[in-house]
Amino acid sequence: MEFPSKLIEDAVNEVAKLPGIGKKTALRLVLHLVKENESKTTALTEALDKMRQNIRFCKTCHNISDEEECSICKSHRRDKSLLCIVEEPNDVMAIENTSQFLGVYHVLGGIISPMNGIGPADLKIDSLVDRVAKSQGSIKEIILALSPTMEGDTTAFYINRRLKEYPVKLTTISRGVSVGGDLEYTDEITLGRSITGRTLFS
Amino acid sequence: MEFPSKLIEDAVNEVAKLPGIGKKTALRLVLHLVKENESKTTALTEALDKMRQNIRFCKTCHNISDEEECSICKSHRRDKSLLCIVEEPNDVMAIENTSQFLGVYHVLGGIISPMNGIGPADLKIDSLVDRVAKSQGSIKEIILALSPTMEGDTTAFYINRRLKEYPVKLTTISRGVSVGGDLEYTDEITLGRSITGRTLFS
Numbered sequence: 001m002e003f004p005s006k007l008i009e010d011a012v013n014e015v016a017k018l019p020g021i022g023k024k025t026a027l028r029l030v031l032h033l034v035k036e037n038e039s040k041t042t043a044l045t046e047a048l049d050k051m052r053q054n055i056r057f058c059k060t061c062h063n064i065s066d067e068e069e070c071s072i073c074k075s076h077r078r079d080k081s082l083l084c085i086v087e088e089p090n091d092v093m094a095i096e097n098t099s100q101f102l103g104v105y106h107v108l109g110g111i112i113s114p115m116n117g118i119g120p121a122d123l124k125i126d127s128l129v130d131r132v133a134k135s136q137g138s139i140k141e142i143i144l145a146l147s148p149t150m151e152g153d154t155t156a157f158y159i160n161r162r163l164k165e166y167p168v169k170l171t172t173i174s175r176g177v178s179v180g181g182d183l184e185y186t187d188e189i190t191l192g193r194s195i196t197g198r199t200l201f202s
Numbered sequence: 203m204e205f206p207s208k209l210i211e212d213a214v215n216e217v218a219k220l221p222g223i224g225k226k227t228a229l230r231l232v233l234h235l236v237k238e239n240e241s242k243t244t245a246l247t248e249a250l251d252k253m254r255q256n257i258r259f260c261k262t263c264h265n266i267s268d269e270e271e272c273s274i275c276k277s278h279r280r281d282k283s284l285l286c287i288v289e290e291p292n293d294v295m296a297i298e299n300t301s302q303f304l305g306v307y308h309v310l311g312g313i314i315s316p317m318n319g320i321g322p323a324d325l326k327i328d329s330l331v332d333r334v335a336k337s338q339g340s341i342k343e344i345i346l347a348l349s350p351t352m353e354g355d356t357t358a359f360y361i362n363r364r365l366k367e368y369p370v371k372l373t374t375i376s377r378g379v380s381v382g383g384d385l386e387y388t389d390e391i392t393l394g395r396s397i398t399g400r401t402l403f404s
Contacts, residue, residue: 002298004266004273004291011253014246018231029220031292033250034257034266035311041254044216045247048235051213052243055236064236066207089206090233096204109237 001027008034060131062107062124064089072096072104079103081140085128085159087111091145103143106131111147112155120158128159132166144172174199203229210236262333264309264326266291274298274306281305283342287330287361289313289354293347305345308333313349314357322360330361334368346374376401 001023003009008030015026033041057063058070065071072078072092082103086092092105108123132139144159146152160170176194177186186194203225205211210232217228235243259265260272267273274280274294284305288294294307310325334341346361348354362372378396379388388396 002295004294005257005268007253007257007268008266011249014249017242017246019234020227020230025222027292027295028222030250030253031266031290032221033254034291038254040219041250044219045251047213047216048232048243049247051209051232052235052240055207055209064206064210064233066209070206072206088233089236090229092206093204093229 061105062109062127063092063105077102081138082143083131083139083141084143084145086145087147095145103141106142108155111149111151112158113151123155125159125162129162132163132168137167139168141169141171144170146172148175263307264311264329265294265307279304283340284345285333285341285343286345286347288347289349297347305343310357313351313353314360315353325357327361327364331364334365334370339369341370343371343373346372348374350377 003012008027011030011033012023012026015021015029016023018026021029033044054066056065056067058065058073059068060073061070063070063072079102082101083106084095084101084103085106085108086095087108087110089107092107095101095105106124106128108125108128110118110123112118112120112123132142142159142163144156146155156172163170174197175190176197177183177191183191205214210229213232213235214225214228217223217231218225220228223231235246256268258267258269260267260275261270262275263272265272265274281304284303285308286297286303286305287308287310288297289310289312291309294309297303297307308326308330310327310330312320312325314320314322314325334344344361344365346358348357358374365372376399377392378399379385379393385393
């Protein structure tokens, strides 16, 4: 692709580094900014810079937060004996949107993935073990809400081993046919798990 | 959607103002920046700010340019007697990529669209008429490369009327079945035009 301007080219190259944005989309976005008033670009870049420079992570659960401790960890309404382990902050948002979970979270910041060079030390697993140890038994149950992939299973297995010595119940979110999903179109592994993991009809 | 942080929310709202980017995609992009080093965000915002603040438009053809006159208008290899009228800078890029056009351009900056409140005065049409008048007959042919829509036809009709008094040949790019396209899957209007606009087999 040949660009009419070095400035456009540099901007397109930077935008195209974002995940899921190719050069063509990046060009469309950049040309949109050129067409709009300069204040639109300033508003965008200022919001991004301000966000990146001032963003903090909760000292307890490592979720994104504006303060030292996030609003979920600070809340007196949340059940501190129930801990849900997730990979990323967007998983917390997804679970919060269900309104079905009233415990607290622990954000690992990723998943064990030797292929991508991510080991246990790169994640907040030590911090998790520390948190469980310091709770002196007040954390009763830990729910693993990780990806249903090899990496997710490896991470779950590793966490299970690290937490063996503590009196805490380790559970995992259920896998099965999605609500509104069709049996016919469900993949075999999911359908198989939904049968082995069947629950009492109530 | 509830956000764990006001900073994230503001950033997502700004990113979601870009065309074709919804809130979910915006959140994914913003969380990507949070996960990456701060320098990545700075590189992105600096490239965008620098681009928007310093971008210029060619004084002759109104295409995006780093200088007062764009490289196409400045080139001695381009045929100045052949002018191609397009809507936006990306149309110039698309035509340049074909390597089939050796004339120069005139970028209107949009298209006449009463529905969106865009009239002839919002476009570089006066500048086009001026350019043709000042050329004193040296511009021999003007190719209209506008969208094959109602708005494109309206704009073409308006330009035709404005240029009537000048001795210049007005042509339009051909419409027809696309190369590699299948007759069966070509819409009736395009197929119809390809028959009425048939060319001599050579």
